[in-house]
Amino acid sequence: MEKRPLTLEIVGRKLLLKIPKNDQDIQFIRSIQYARWNKDAFLWEIPHYPGNLEKLKGYFGERLTSITERPVIEVPQKDETVLLEKNQVLMIKTAKARLRLYFGFHAELMKVVKSFPYYQWDSKNKSWSIPYSEQFLEELKRKIEELGFFLVYKEEAAPDKVQRKSCAEIPNYRKCPEEYIHKLEERRYSEGTIKAYVPLFEEFLNYFVQIPLEELGEKEVMDFSRYLVNERKVSSSYQNQAINAIKFYFEKVRGGERKYYHVDRPIREKILPVVLSEEEISAILKSIKNIKHKAILITIYSAGLRISELINLKITDIDSQRMQIRVEQAKGKKDRYTLLLKKTLEILRVYIKNERPHFYLFEGPGSSGDQPVKYSSTSISAILKTALKNSKIAKKATVHTLRHSFATHLLERGTDLRYIQSLLGHESPKTTQIYTHVTTKGFEQIISPLDNLDI
Known part of the structure; x- marks a missing residue:
């Protein structure tokens, strides 16, 4: 009976080991931290940590019939790491209405991405992105296919948002001061702006319901801005308008100097409008x-x-x-x-x-x-x-x-x-x-x- 070969494949941060069943070999593999049996692929997955490859070579020696390395692009995602072959492109439709692309260096494909308006390179995540539209999506799919790539397409789930609390949910709810509203009217702000600013300023006031109005300052503006981004997960336009509503109080109502509050005021996402035919x-x-x-x-x-x-x-x-x-x-x-x-x-x-x-x-x-x-x-x-x-x-x-x-x-x-x-x-x-x-x-x-x- 012919013995099954022992093969080892290096794929990114994983070592994929195929061996015939042997209790002594299995005991050795299990001694390596985080090694796991993949029942679907019928092989052992071992982290490619420093020293692990040498351990396997030293233990199995000449019994290893082949050691190969498969070049891949590792794309860390929220719940998984996606491994891409050199001829694959990962495209993700993000919750912020953009198409994010991951691929290895390819001059022609980079040129295609740069032909779209508002393209961006994210040096941290090593990815390109363009605004989402049905037209752009179809055009990109076609270009990717023409260049001989295989597309992996995913859609990002919308983030869970913390909803704004209603008046009834907040004990001792503080209403917007009348002087704030009067100042908006005095400066002839539009009805729409007044309707937007008042609830935004009230949200700020009631986030610090224990702090007297006259004691609120720059620190609270910064803390509130972080809360909007990290917990409420609001859009950049909502955050910008909230900051402007708060600035109006400090600068126009309280009469303070016009100043820049050192908060992370976001760059507005470049999103293309939805259009009906x-x-x-x-x-x-x-x-x-x-x-x-x-x-x-x-x-x-x-x-x-x-x-x-x-x-x-x-x-x-x-x-x-x-x-x-x-x-x-x-x-x-x-x-x-x-x-x-x-x-x-x-x-x-x-x-x-x-x-x-x-x-x-x-x-x-x-x-x-x-x-x-x-x-x-x-x-x-x-x-x-x-x-x-x-x-x-x-x-x-x-x-x-x-x-x-x-x-x-x-x-x-x-x-x-x-x-x-x-x-x-x-x-x-x-x-x-x-x-x-x-x-x-x-x-x-x-x-x-x-x-x-x-x-």
Whole structure:
């Protein structure tokens, strides 16, 4: 009977040993710390710690018929270490909407990654990343396959967040001081900013409920910021806004010097917006039977409005002569004009004839000529949520997605970025340029200068 060979393979930080059953050999292997039997692969796994390889060679000697080394890339993950062959790429969709890539040195693949907007190299984790979008994911998969790599794809689970405590859960809950609110109003902060700042400052106050307000200072700001990141696991934009709300108290209400608090203020993640196709927009609007609900979504989409701008629209802001919508005191306290399309005007006329609003273009329940009531943002979100469900669209779209889609569709139809910037009310052209990274329509029409060269 032919004896089974003894083989040893060195794979990263593991020594993989295959031996025939022998009680004396097994006893020796078990004497090595952390050695374990892998019943699925039918071999022994021994940590490649200093000295272990020499122990095995010394014990088995000439009985080892082969010793091989398999080059791999070790990728430490939360619950495991992933071993990648040289021809493999590990791609992880992170909870922060980025695609993170691990692979060995390969100039062509690095060039591909660098062709995407907002790419980043993480020197600590030895990985590349780009913003996530369905389009980028499919393009990367195709490029990886073309270069002869095998893809290992994983999706990262969203981190468990500590929810913000409600007023009822905190004994002796401290409300935001009236002077804080008065100062916000005095400095003419928008209604939206006031609604955001007040609960953020209250969260800070009640995190230190035992410390008197006048004794709170820089140390508490730093501790609270760390709590938001490490325990609440909030987004970078939430953390930034929370710090700004706290700074407002110390600098504007208390009258302290403007200063930088030495906290880990995060760099905002470069995330591409979700965009609906023109076909998906059409399906959403067709699924809505209620004329008021349809008028709300078609106005937001066709004019590229923020939800707060739609809520604040007055009937008099609709200029059917010039086919424009006037947006007053929008973000940054700026007025602007945007498009009033023929189809939008037709829907609005039917809606106004049926509903007869008094002052605001869209009014909530209980509104009257003497006391007009604005339509609520939560109701608008609910309208879109129902429409997405009815039209069987799985994308994680919000009301703001309609605005992103409006801008992207304009760009795809050849509208100059400067006009899109004006219609959206962006202060910086850099904000508008994000839409050039969302679409690839029209690329096939671009004529390369190379085509005209005599080479």
